[in-house]
Amino acid sequence: MIVLEDDTLSELKSSYKQQKERFLPEESPFSTLFVDITHRCNMTCKNCYIPIRDLPDMPVDWLYTVLERLPRRTRIRLAGAEPTMREDLPEIISKVRALGHLPVVLTNGLKFGRHSYVKRLKSVGLRTVYLSLNGGLRDDLYETIDELACADRKLQALDNLLIEKMNVTTGTILVPSINDSHLPEFVDYLLERGVKDIHLRSVGAIGNYMKETPYDLEGLEDCLINALGKSTESLKKTGDSPSHREYLLGTSIKFQLTAWPDLGSSSRGRITPDGFVEPMFESIVLNEFSY
Numbered sequence: 001m002i003v004l005e006d007d008t009l010s011e012l013k014s015s016y017k018q019q020k021e022r023f024l025p026e027e028s029p030f031s032t033l034f035v036d037i038t039h040r041c042n043m044t045c046k047n048c049y050i051p052i053r054d055l056p057d058m059p060v061d062w063l064y065t066v067l068e069r070l071p072r073r074t075r076i077r078l079a080g081a082e083p084t085m086r087e088d089l090p091e092i093i094s095k096v097r098a099l100g101h102l103p104v105v106l107t108n109g110l111k112f113g114r115h116s117y118v119k120r121l122k123s124v125g126l127r128t129v130y131l132s133l134n135g136g137l138r139d140d141l142y143e144t145i146d147e148l149a150c151a152d153r154k155l156q157a158l159d160n161l162l163i164e165k166m167n168v169t170t171g172t173i174l175v176p177s178i179n180d181s182h183l184p185e186f187v188d189y190l191l192e193r194g195v196k197d198i199h200l201r202s203v204g205a206i207g208n209y210m211k212e213t214p215y216d217l218e219g220l221e222d223c224l225i226n227a228l229g230k231s232t233e234s235l236k237k238t239g240d241s242p243s244h245r246e247y248l249l250g251t252s253i254k255f256q257l258t259a260w261p262d263l264g265s266s267s268r269g270r271i272t273p274d275g276f277v278e279p280m281f282e283s284i285v286l287n288e289f290s291y
């Protein structure tokens, strides 16, 4: 495991400042762009890289003018804080589609626990959702990590998304000695449900974060191998970088591991409030807009 000290963050910041890159929307090199459409949230998780809540929502007409200028079809990851706090999320999804891009919603899933809500978003063009499930199947783990006993609602959200045949990636922050021992049971559950994309990650010292020493990539990989047991025999590594690894289980189930620091967002950018796009992770670390 790695120990992330505050001076490590300072070093990262100063190195990013020196090599800082940003682009006009028409010059965006990114295939994926994150958009923080709101800073509101209905949860108060202990690990939240974007914890400031009193910033205004992103104006949609402004967002659409940025999206119109992008040079290619781009995955637009509608994030936040919690994007479902916006009542106009269906209209935003529909407009992202109309502009030729692919909308993706990153969510804590509380509102997706209502099946009618999932159907509504599907009807306007949503097909892909990243669902955060830090506590797996257990209320006590959600309470410890996310400060809310919400297992039923989260798992209902997962079922609703799968019933509607959405592409679902589940995201789980693994916290040493808290939810790691639950992973085998949780992974079994996800595989039984037919989830095809499972993302495990450690937490970085950005925004609000638990002080436990985070897993590094090797630690995350050990957790995955332990969780899969004998099935590990059919696990193949398909991607490897200093902070991210990808695997295929059999022919169709993808596992992703991401450890802090996730350096180098070559394919993922973020739309900034002043109308530029910049590499996602560097943008989070520098936090020049005081999120």
Ligand code: SF4
Pocket: 041, 042, 043, 044, 045, 047, 048, 049, 050, 051, 080, 081, 082, 107, 108
């Ligand atoms: S991590 Fe996501 S769900 Fe949790 S408080 Fe932050 S924005 Fe809200």
